[in-house]
Amino acid sequence: MSGRFVDYFAVCGLDPELELDEVRVLQQRLEPNQNEEPQNHTDLLHRTFRSRVLAHFPENVEGNPFDPDAVNMLSVPGGLRFWSQPQAPRFHSFLITREDYSRTYGFVLTFSERVQTQARTQTQTLSRDQGRDQGGDQGPCSSWSLDSLLVSLGEDQVYVCKALVILAPLPFMGVYRNFLWQLHRAVTAETSPPLPLESYIYNLLYEVPLPPPGLSVQVQGVYEPVCVTVGFLQVPLPPPGLSVQVQGVYEPVCVTVGFLQVPLPPPGLSVQVQGVYEPVWCHRPGTAELPLLDFSVSDALLRLGPQQLLQVFSCLLLEHQVLLYSQDPQLLVVVGEVMCSLLFPFQWQHVYVPLLPAALSHFLDAPVPYLMGLQGQDRSQLDLPQEANLCFVDLDNSSVDVPEDFPQFPLQEELILELKDILQRHSAPETSSGPGPPPLDPLSLQDQCNGNVPSEVLDLLQKNQTLQRLEALTRRARVSVTQQEGRGLSGRLQQEKKAAILNTQLREVFAARFVAMFCDYDAFVIHSCSDLHSWLTARENMHNFDKASFLSEQPEHLLPFLARFIETQMFASFIDNKIMSQWNQQEAQLRLFDQRIQTRRLYQQRATTYQLQQAVQAVEQRYQRVAHTAVLPHLLRMRIGQGRFTPGTFPRLQQEVLKAPTTR
Numbered sequence: 001m002s003g004r005f006v007d008y009f010a011v012c013g014l015d016p017e018l019e020l021d022e023v024r025v026l027q028q029r030l031e032p033n034q035n036e037e038p039q040n041h042t043d044l045l046h047r048t049f050r051s052r053v054l055a056h057f058p059e060n061v062e063g064n065p066f067d068p069d070a071v072n073m074l075s076v077p078g079g080l081r082f083w084s085q086p087q088a089p090r091f092h093s094f095l096i097t098r099e100d101y102s103r104t105y106g107f108v109l110t111f112s113e114r115v116q117t118q119a120r121t122q123t124q125t126l127s128r129d130q131g132r133d134q135g136g137d138q139g140p141c142s143s144w145s146l147d148s149l150l151v152s153l154g155e156d157q158v159y160v161c162k163a164l165v166i167l168a169p170l171p172f173m174g175v176y177r178n179f180l181w182q183l184h185r186a187v188t189a190e191t192s193p194p195l196p197l198e199s200y201i202y203n204l205l206y207e208v209p210l211p212p213p214g215l216s217v218q219v220q221g222v223y224e225p226v227c228v229t230v231g232f233l234q235v236p237l238p239p240p241g242l243s244v245q246v247q248g249v250y251e252p253v254c255v256t257v258g259f260l261q262v263p264l265p266p267p268g269l270s271v272q273v274q275g276v277y278e279p280v281w282c283h284r285p286g287t288a289e290l291p292l293l294d295f296s297v298s299d300a301l302l303r304l305g306p307q308q309l310l311q312v313f314s315c316l317l318l319e320h321q322v323l324l325y326s327q328d329p330q331l332l333v334v335v336g337e338v339m340c341s342l343l344f345p346f347q348w349q350h351v352y353v354p355l356l357p358a359a360l361s362h363f364l365d366a367p368v369p370y371l372m373g374l375q376g377q378d379r380s381q382l383d384l385p386q387e388a389n390l391c392f393v394d395l396d397n398s399s400v401d402v403p404e405d406f407p408q409f410p411l412q413e414e415l416i417l418e419l420k421d422i423l424q425r426h427s428a429p430e431t432s433s434g435p436g437p438p439p440l441d442p443l444s445l446q447d448q449c450n451g452n453v454p455s456e457v458l459d460l461l462q463k464n465q466t467l468q469r470l471e472a473l474t475r476r477a478r479v480s481v482t483q484q485e486g487r488g489l490s491g492r493l494q495q496e497k498k499a500a501i502l503n504t505q506l507r508e509v510f511a512a513r514f515v516a517m518f519c520d521y522d523a524f525v526i527h528s529c530s531d532l533h534s535w536l537t538a539r540e541n542m543h544n545f546d547k548a549s550f551l552s553e554q555p556e557h558l559l560p561f562l563a564r565f566i567e568t569q570m571f572a573s574f575i576d577n578k579i580m581s582q583w584n585q586q587e588a589q590l591r592l593f594d595q596r597i598q599t600r601r602l603y604q605q606r607a608t609t610y611q612l613q614q615a616v617q618a619v620e621q622r623y624q625r626v627a628h629t630a631v632l633p634h635l636l637r638m639r640i641g642q643g644r645f646t647p648g649t650f651p652r653l654q655q656e657v658l659k660a661p662t663t664r
Contacts, residue, residue, distance in 0.1 A: 005208040005217075005282075006168050006176075007061045007104065009201050009658075011650065012075045013113070013162035015052035048079035051161065055653055057205060058660040064104060064169075070096055073357040075108045075163045077329055077375055083159045087112040089184055091177050092330035093295075094355045095337075096167075105171045109180035112159040113649055162650055170210070171337065173294040174496065175282045179204060182276035187650050193276055195633055198657050200276050203633040206661055214286025216622040217630060279629075281493065283500070283622050289615060290507050291589065293341040296499065297506040298423065300338040303331070304393070306416040308400040313342055313510075314409045314561070315391035315402060316371060319350065319568045323364065324373040326395040329355050332373030335395060339371065342510045345593035346570045407560040410517065418509050426502045497623045504615045512608045515596045517558065522594075524550040525578055532583040545575045 053068040060066060074094035089111035096104040164183055166176045183200070186193045193200075211217040285292055301309055315322050316339055324332050336354030340347075351370035356363065364372065392401040409415065524546040529535035535542075547566050554562055565571055577587045586594075600607040636657040 003210050004061065004169060005172075005210045006166055006204050007064055008056050008058070008066055008071075008165075008167040009205055010056035010066075010071055010075070010165040010167065011054045011162065011653070012051045012072055012165060013054050014080060014115070014160045015050075015054070048081060051076040051080040051163070055655070057201065057653070057655070057658040064098075064102075066167075067096065071106065071165060071167070073359065074106055074355055075165045076110065076161060077355060077357060080161050082115070083112055084157060086159050087161075090330075091180065092328075092355075093171070093173060093333040093337075094329070095333065095353070097352060103169075105168050105173075107166045107168070107173060107176040107180065108163050109177075109184055110161055110163045111184055113162045115158040115160050164650065166204075170284075170292055171294050172282050172284075172292075175280050175294075178280045179276070182278070183650075186276045188648055190647060192647075195635060196638060196654075197276075197651065198638065198654055199633040199636055201653070202636060202658055203631065205658070207633075208630040211282055211284040213284055214289070214618075215284055217282035217284075281496070281623075283619075286618060287588070288592070288595065289618050290344060290504070290511060290592070291341065293337065293503065293507065295334045295337040295341075297338050297342070297503050298426075298499075299331075300335045301419060301423070301506065303335070303395055304398055304400065306419045307412075308398070310409050310412055310415065311400050311402050311406075312339060312391060312393055314406070316340075316343060316348065317346070317409075317568070317570070318407075318564055319369040319570060320391050320403055321369055321389050322371045322391045322393065324354070324371075324393045324395060325375075326373070327376050328395070329373075329375050331395050332375060335393070336371060336373055341507065343570070344507070344511055345514060345589045346574055347589065349569045349573055407564065410558045410561050411513075415509065415513060419506065422502070422505050422509065426498065426505075493623065497619065500619050500623075501616050504619055505612060508608075508612050508615050511596065512611065515593070515600055515607075517562070519597050519600055520553070521550070522578065522597075525575060527579060527582070532580065535579065539576075544572075544579055 051072055053072050056066055056068070056071075074096070077094075089109060091107070091109050094106040094108070096106065098104070164180050166180065168176060179200075183197065186197060186200075208217065304312065312322060322339075324335055326332050333354045336352070340352065348371060350368060351363075351366065351372065353360075353363070354371070354373040356372045356374050358375075361374065363370075364374070389403055390401075391403060394400075526542070526544050526546060528542060528544075529538065545566070550566065551559060551563060574590070577590050581587065581590060596611065599611055603610045638654060638657055
């Protein structure tokens with residue numbers, strides 16, 4: 001994994017050399033879309049074309065080369081479409097797993113953009129050439145298609161899909177989604193943001209550090225004051241835990257030097273990162289917390305229901321084939337990431353592709369365990385020869401088909417009651433993985449009553465139209481009404497904190513189950529070699545775990561599941577890591593799991609409650625205040641006139657200013 005906060009920023013969209021997406025064309029023939037417009041204008045609106053990566057920055061990241069084909073397929077999985085009306089923007093995620101099992105996470109915002117004059121001219125030229133090559137105008141992209149479209153619909157009413165893409169080493173989904181929505185908001189706003197878009201993208205790519213474990217980073221917004229830990233050269237370095245604020249021309253701002261010169265803040269505090277319009281917080285769990293998961297567990301739980309989610313969970317533990325199906329690509333990634341995270345301390349060892357491109361659907365024939373997600377195909381059209389071992393999860397209809405002879409997860413009914421109890425205590429708050437942007441604060445209400453505003457009052461005030469108008473006026477007048485350190489959290493951050501605590505509690509319930517089931521596992525690990533080389537040499541012929549003795553010590557109701565689970569590759573790898581830890585540094589998840597077992601032995605009956613309290617407290621501490629703010633976006637070396645763009649159209653970014661800075 002790289003030490004960067006973001007590896008790449010890319011733009012995918014219309015290439016002048018239009019090319020039909022043959023895979024999608026075949027799918028459309030097999031599965032016609034009932035929602036398409038009547039074919040009374042042109043065939044162009046009913047064709048799917050291949051998009052292209054139009055730009056990506058930087059050119060290359062060491063150890064993680066840019067793969068344009070994979071990024072393009074996963075960023076625009078449904079292919080490039082033309083529309084007669086603008087479409088609602090949508091957000092989704094994807095995952096790329098390399099040969100060394102390292103992962104790159106992708107986060108995409110797709111929106112419809114008016115076809116510009118140059119693109120229209122190039123497309124019409126190509127259409128005529130294709131028409132002549134085909135001996136007439138009967139082809140799918142013939143000369144009359146786009147011409148008649150422009151005549152019947154009007155020149156300014158042809159739209160095409162464009163995708164803004166962030167590739168990152170860690171899944172800080174909330175941060176990247178918020179940043180992409182702010183970019184889209186800047187492009188569609190009537191007035192341009194204070195700085196060119198290149199300034200914000202450069203800041204995210206090169207000036208925001210990856211937060212160390214246990215800390216949070218807040219990305220500073222454009223119009224709002226920010227609390228930071230260091231200032232410019234003329235500002236003295238503040239004592240630890242304090243901040244410096246500098247008066248700007250119109251409003252107070254907080255400034256900082258480059259991140260390489262910023263000392264690490266103390267554990268448990270927060271850091272800000274710059275957004276286009278408002279601050280964005282980035283949280284990274286500490287070494288004593290469960291691994292990072294910025295996808296909503298409650299989304300998956302509410303979509304499937306506790307019982308069906310546990311069925312899918314059990315299929316993964318027993319290493320069956322699991323196929324997720326949905327029309328929504330983001331839902332596929334959310335459920336895939338959630339299911340993998342709930343396996344802690346075990347890790348999925350097999351094929352994992354939460355968003356499988358249509359061109360690679362033949363991979364479903366592989367006779368191996370997998371967790372894959374497929375978008376938008378009818379199950380009746382799928383060729384699944386291994387269905388006897390398949391768990392098919394229809395997320396759109398909230399249904400699960402499990403293999404035959406399938407054991408229940410131990411104490412499943414008790415676990416379901418625990419999950420329902422947590423959801424009820426949190427009133428199942430609305431999650432933020434839907435197609436719309438994250439809500440903006442109508443007014444930063446923490447300035448009222450020193451931040452001690454009940455959540456019910458916050459919810460009511462956020463819907464108040466008067467406050468919305470007041471917030472708009474304050475922005476036009478350049479008056480800041482946003483949070484200051486120590487004044488409490490905004491309504492949006494309050495909701496983020498509540499969602500983070502809910503996520504933590506749900507995950508801790510699953511982790512506690514594994515701690516209870518395997519609290520004595522180390523007593524059955526067989527250490528038969530004195531050095532690592534000897535063990536690796538004889539590994540295939542050794543018994544590393546006394547399975548018979550372990551099972552004989554378990555309650556009878558656990559045996560149907562445990563007898564099958566301890567035969568999996570997942571469990572074998574877990575035991576291998578335990579044995580190798582006597583010679584090598586202990587793997588992070590194994591170390592954390594062993595710490596949880598020690599806590600259980602120390603606190604006994606109170607262990608689960610104690611661990612849950614510690615986990616929630618760690619989340620709350622990260623939201624208390626900002627410890628560090630990343631360097632603010634600034635003007636780049638651009639010529640006069642560069643950086644301007646037409647509202648509603650994402651500009652062609654200036655490549656020369658978005659190059660990676662040279663290291664000194």
